[in-house]
Amino acid sequence: MPETTHVDYSTKIPNNVGLMDDQRVLKALEQWHPGYLDWWQTMGPEGFQTSEVYLRTAVSIDPKGWAKFDYVKMPDYRWGILLAPRHQERQVNFGAHKGEPAWQEVPGEYRAMLRRLIVIQGDTEPASVEQQRFLGKTAPSLYDMRNLFQVNVEEGRHLWAMVYLLQKYFGKDGREEADGLLQRRSGDADKPRMLGAFNEETPDWLSFFMFTFFTDRDGKMQLESLAQSGFDPLSRTCRFMLTEEAHHMFVGETGVGRAIEATCTAMKAAGIEDPNDIAAVRKLGVIDLPTMQKKANLHFSLSLDLFGSEVSTNAANYYNSGVKGRFQETRIDDDHLLTSASYPVSKLIDGQIRMVDEPALTAINMRLRDDYVTDCAKGVERWNKVIEKTGIGFRFKLPHVAFHRHIGEFQNVKASPDGRVLSDAEWTKAKDQWVPSKADGDFIQSLMAPCWERGKFASWIAPPKIGIDNKGGDFEYVKIHQA
Ligand code: BYC
Numbered sequence: 001m002p003e004t005t006h007v008d009y010s011t012k013i014p015n016n017v018g019l020m021d022d023q024r025v026l027k028a029l030e031q032w033h034p035g036y037l038d039w040w041q042t043m044g045p046e047g048f049q050t051s052e053v054y055l056r057t058a059v060s061i062d063p064k065g066w067a068k069f070d071y072v073k074m075p076d077y078r079w080g081i082l083l084a085p086r087h088q089e090r091q092v093n094f095g096a097h098k099g100e101p102a103w104q105e106v107p108g109e110y111r112a113m114l115r116r117l118i119v120i121q122g123d124t125e126p127a128s129v130e131q132q133r134f135l136g137k138t139a140p141s142l143y144d145m146r147n148l149f150q151v152n153v154e155e156g157r158h159l160w161a162m163v164y165l166l167q168k169y170f171g172k173d174g175r176e177e178a179d180g181l182l183q184r185r186s187g188d189a190d191k192p193r194m195l196g197a198f199n200e201e202t203p204d205w206l207s208f209f210m211f212t213f214f215t216d217r218d219g220k221m222q223l224e225s226l227a228q229s230g231f232d233p234l235s236r237t238c239r240f241m242l243t244e245e246a247h248h249m250f251v252g253e254t255g256v257g258r259a260i261e262a263t264c265t266a267m268k269a270a271g272i273e274d275p276n277d278i279a280a281v282r283k284l285g286v287i288d289l290p291t292m293q294k295k296a297n298l299h300f301s302l303s304l305d306l307f308g309s310e311v312s313t314n315a316a317n318y319y320n321s322g323v324k325g326r327f328q329e330t331r332i333d334d335d336h337l338l339t340s341a342s343y344p345v346s347k348l349i350d351g352q353i354r355m356v357d358e359p360a361l362t363a364i365n366m367r368l369r370d371d372y373v374t375d376c377a378k379g380v381e382r383w384n385k386v387i388e389k390t391g392i393g394f395r396f397k398l399p400h401v402a403f404h405r406h407i408g409e410f411q412n413v414k415a416s417p418d419g420r421v422l423s424d425a426e427w428t429k430a431k432d433q434w435v436p437s438k439a440d441g442d443f444i445q446s447l448m449a450p451c452w453e454r455g456k457f458a459s460w461i462a463p464p465k466i467g468i469d470n471k472g473g474d475f476e477y478v479k480i481h482q483a
Pocket of ligand 1 (some may be wrong): 117118120121124125128155194195196197215216217218219220222223305306307308309310311312313314315324365407
């Protein structure tokens with residue numbers, strides 16, 4: 001079957017890329033499949049492998065008609081290979097090859113570079129499933145549990161997406177990399193996942209929501225940049241992944257929004273006006289707003305690290321070669337070569353944080369990070385609207401980009417959330433006000449009791465405005481039958 005918008009589910013590996021006519025790749029994927037299932041069983045959501053989950057499966061890549069909802073046991077989910085439609089006239093839109101037809105095969109000179117980018121992207125997907133594997137047990141509702149599992153199976157599919165590219169276009173070393181993706185483990189001392197944020201723990205549901213808000217949003221920015229790639233199969237697979245990524249960010253934004261709503265509503269009902277009266281707010285069985293701000297500080301700073309160094313020759317090479325572009329590259333009004341342009345970069349100079357013009361080509365990571373910060377700030381404003389409506393005097397704020405960093409220009413300095421450079425002693429004294437302390441973590445953990453009754457929600461989170469697939473809040477989104 002040739003490439004279509006329709007996904008062929010008659011084969012073991014659903015796809016819209018004519019896999020039946022590509023026996024070499026089909027065979028490689030079939031060989032990889034049992035290892036993947038084994039990984040899913042051992043590292044996927046723990047305790048729910050036999051539960052029936054009301055999941056969405058893609059049946060077409062047409063943006064209007066691609067979802068089908070039904071009860072599925074997660075190990076039976078039809079993970080497949082789905083690429084957005086090919087545009088015959090598509091070109092390389094930036095860098096030294098600008099104007100050439102987009103590549104349908106990997107250019108030999110960029111093979112290592114492309115493989116590296118695909119492996120890094122692929123590595124994050126199973127990592128996030130590993131990080132979230134214990135959360136089902138403390139789900140604050142069946143609705144939230146279902147959303148967690150939807151995110152998890154889609155991250156699994158995103159891994160399939162990258163593995164397909166590795167096996168189809170990178171021969172023997174691609175197959176080895178595909179195996180490696182199943183061998184590394186989040187947080188493992190000997191075989192960690194590749195990027196920092198993907199080795200952190202996701203110990204509670206507030207972390208999960210912050211992660212899907214902040215870190216999945218990095219995913220969106222990176223996928224948008226890879227969707228610009230001159231290597232057309234990478235572009236097409238990322239374009240389809242982006243349609244799924246949007247739901248993950250929705251889960252994060254509304255999850256935090258609902259936690260904020262529950263807190264503000266409880267405060268109002270108890271007559272508590274001061275959001276900083278933490279002890280009184282916590283007694284209500286909700287998470288105080290300052291602790292949520294600390295969680296946001298943590299996840300924002302970890303996610304900023306995922307953009308790499310502000311000034312990066314790697315990024316310049318990716319761009320110049322046409323393999324990774326900027327966010328919404330084709331909508332930017334410039335020469336798309338960047339040979340003489342400059343871009344302002346925040347740097348540490350003589351102990352002060354200053355803006356310095358750098359060649360735009362080497363500042364690609366910084367630019368993408370700026371676009372990301374703008375996108376995050378819009379979501380944070382939507383959280384603030386939730387607070388405003390209740391009349392509580394508190395606003396969330398993104399910390400300064402120098403705050404709590406481990407990669408790039410600010411990795412060796414300590415800075416406050418408002419961007420003041422601090423001594424080590426000042427940082428140590430104040431840090432518990434800015435990132436969650438052990439006591440904060442323990443308090444949040446104390447609220448993480450499962451709430452699995454139909455239509456019920458844990459005290460610390462408000463019900464959603466609307467359900468999934470037009471179902472109500474009391475729909476049985478997961479039929480648990482625990483193993
Ligand atoms: N951790 O020039 P530099 C997602 C390394 S999230 C560890 O500054 P570059 C998702 C770097 O590898 C999106 N190491 O950076 C979300 C390099 O090493 P070498 C995932 C790091 O290369 C939620 C050295 O430092 N996709 O999809 O320009 C759930 C100097 O590098 C880190 C991608 O990231 C780090 N944070 O940019 C599920 C897209 N940062 O060469 C999924 C693909 C840098 O000295 N990746 N290093 O050995 C890329 O585009 C780039 O590789 C990076 C780094 C943006 C990550």
